[in-house]
Amino acid sequence: MKYLPWALAAVLAVQPITMLAQELKRVQARIENGVIEGIISPDGEVRTFKGIPFAAPPVGELRWKPPQPVKSWEGVRPAIDFAARPMQTRVFDDMVFKDPGPSEDCLYLNLWMPERPKARKLPVMVWIYGGGFVAGATSEPRQDGGMLCKKDVLVVTVGYRLGVFGFLALPELSKESGYNASGNYGLMDQIAALQWVQRNIATFGGDPDNVTIFGESAGSFSVSALMASPLARGLFHKAIGQSGAFLGQTLPARPLREAEQQGAEFVRRMLGTDSVAELRQKSAEDVLAAAAQPGNPWFSPIIDGHVLPEAPASIYAAGKQAHVPLLAGWNRDEGHYRGVFRELEPTVANFRQRASERFGARAEQFLKVYRADSDAEAKRAAQDLSGDEFIGFGTWKWLEVHRQTGGGVPVYRYRFDQTLPLAKDAPADAEEVAPHAADIEFVFRALWTRDLPWRDEHRAMSQLMSDYWTNFAKNGDPNGPGLPAWPRYTPEEKFPVMYLRAGAKAEPDAHRPRYEFLDQL
Numbered sequence: 001m002k003y004l005p006w007a008l009a010a011v012l013a014v015q016p017i018t019m020l021a022q023e024l025k026r027v028q029a030r031i032e033n034g035v036i037e038g039i040i041s042p043d044g045e046v047r048t049f050k051g052i053p054f055a056a057p058p059v060g061e062l063r064w065k066p067p068q069p070v071k072s073w074e075g076v077r078p079a080i081d082f083a084a085r086p087m088q089t090r091v092f093d094d095m096v097f098k099d100p101g102p103s104e105d106c107l108y109l110n111l112w113m114p115e116r117p118k119a120r121k122l123p124v125m126v127w128i129y130g131g132g133f134v135a136g137a138t139s140e141p142r143q144d145g146g147m148l149c150k151k152d153v154l155v156v157t158v159g160y161r162l163g164v165f166g167f168l169a170l171p172e173l174s175k176e177s178g179y180n181a182s183g184n185y186g187l188m189d190q191i192a193a194l195q196w197v198q199r200n201i202a203t204f205g206g207d208p209d210n211v212t213i214f215g216e217s218a219g220s221f222s223v224s225a226l227m228a229s230p231l232a233r234g235l236f237h238k239a240i241g242q243s244g245a246f247l248g249q250t251l252p253a254r255p256l257r258e259a260e261q262q263g264a265e266f267v268r269r270m271l272g273t274d275s276v277a278e279l280r281q282k283s284a285e286d287v288l289a290a291a292a293q294p295g296n297p298w299f300s301p302i303i304d305g306h307v308l309p310e311a312p313a314s315i316y317a318a319g320k321q322a323h324v325p326l327l328a329g330w331n332r333d334e335g336h337y338r339g340v341f342r343e344l345e346p347t348v349a350n351f352r353q354r355a356s357e358r359f360g361a362r363a364e365q366f367l368k369v370y371r372a373d374s375d376a377e378a379k380r381a382a383q384d385l386s387g388d389e390f391i392g393f394g395t396w397k398w399l400e401v402h403r404q405t406g407g408g409v410p411v412y413r414y415r416f417d418q419t420l421p422l423a424k425d426a427p428a429d430a431e432e433v434a435p436h437a438a439d440i441e442f443v444f445r446a447l448w449t450r451d452l453p454w455r456d457e458h459r460a461m462s463q464l465m466s467d468y469w470t471n472f473a474k475n476g477d478p479n480g481p482g483l484p485a486w487p488r489y490t491p492e493e494k495f496p497v498m499y500l501r502a503g504a505k506a507e508p509d510a511h512r513p514r515y516e517f518l519d520q521l
């Protein structure tokens with residue numbers, strides 16, 4: 001019976017709470033727009049408030065406009081269930097949502113905090129979900145904050161507009177904006193959520209002067225963009241990036257004029273008009289269906305001169321980004337060797353062939369840093385190259401430049417090497433890997449949300465990562481009693497990488513020549 005409260009908390013985290021809410025203790029809080037009512041977990045350890053509006057619903061005349069203030073309400077507003085997720089199609093099979101479904105009315109946040117905090121002021125960790133800026137939501141069980149907040153932090157997860165609703169740019173939208181730009185509504189949503197945190201988080205015992213933003217994939221790209229944006233300056237004090245940054249070739253931020261041209265061509269071809277008034281009259285479902293057709297732009301952040309005054313790489317190179325401590329890294333198997341070999345067998349000869357096709361006169365230089373003296377090494381080198389080009393290099397460049405231009409703030413780098421256990425129905429020849437997004441449930445102490453045969457090493461890794469992440473949120477330093485030492489990422493320390501695997505240990509970066517080679521390109 002002693003395990004029943006935890007088990008029930010796990011069930012509640014992945015199912016709508018409405019039917020069981022009457023059995024739970026309610027708790028109220030007064031925020032700027034009125035009173036909200038959340039719940040206390042069955043074990044009595046966590047307060048949860050879900051579906052808190054931080055901006056007005058971006059519908060009707062507010063479609064493709066910056067987030068607007070919330071209207072206050074009378075009485076008590078329930079804050080028990082997740083709000084709707086942003087408009088999106090089914091893009092990624094690994095995403096599981098526990099919300100009412102997609103809607104334009106999606107600008108809500110959720111909050112988890114310990115019922116009996118040890119600190120007088122709780123560090124605040126604001127999570128930004130991934131999904132390529134076209135998918136994602138706060139309701140995924142693997143990013144439920146109920147277990148992480150027990151490390152004496154306050155966890156906030158925020159919704160933001162995606163795809164065509166979050167990043168469409170048009171000349172007419174730029175003209176009406178008042179700042180001569182359009183697009184980046186999704187980033188402005190994130191900024192509005194951080195502004196809400198500054199105004200309201202003290203009500204919950206959170207410290208508005210100790211806010212950490214963290215995210216994975218597009219969420220990590222967002223963290224790098226928020227660090228670069230003058231509109232977000234002072235709204236956070238530390239940053240954690242898990243796999244991704246706007247300093248590589250994946251999802252490059254588009255110049256405004258290019259984005260406007262792409263947007264105008266899209267709406268004329270797919271929606272039959274270039275009138276913003278007419279576009280705002282169309283149903284969200286019709287707009288989404290049009291954007292989801294093949295051949296359309298990938299709607300994502302823009303160098304708009306407003307949220308992002310310049311290309312993020314230029315901002316970082318000039319040291320104009322927020323000078324805040326940064327912890328960032330990526331997973332060992334972000335890519336797949338098939339991305340390099342395609343239809344060819346993974347052999348040394350074929351790897352050399354692909355190197356010649358891809359790098360021409362630089363092929364021999366490439367083969368020195370991505371060594372492949374056997375077929376097994378060729379397969380591994382191709383896996384590494386695929387992951388580096390997808391996520392690794394951009395994240396490395398982010399760390400590298402911030403280390404140089406960030407005013408001497410602490411920088412820490414990791415690589416997540418902990419492989420996932422194979423599912424019971426996995427093919428006989430399947431291998432354990434550490435793929436893209438595999439780190440999320442480890443950070444959130446949410447292994448129980450996936451039906452995999454977890455081993456003690458996985459549970460220990462989740463404990464370790466959640467300790468490192470929350471220590472960093474508290475102090476700007478992941479280190480703590482009983483944890484493997486994690487040195488700063490500096491040349492004096494030989495650019496150490498914390499390898500997160502069984503027997504976690506920080507070691508000098510053995511692969512630096514790979515990223516320097518890619519940087520030359």
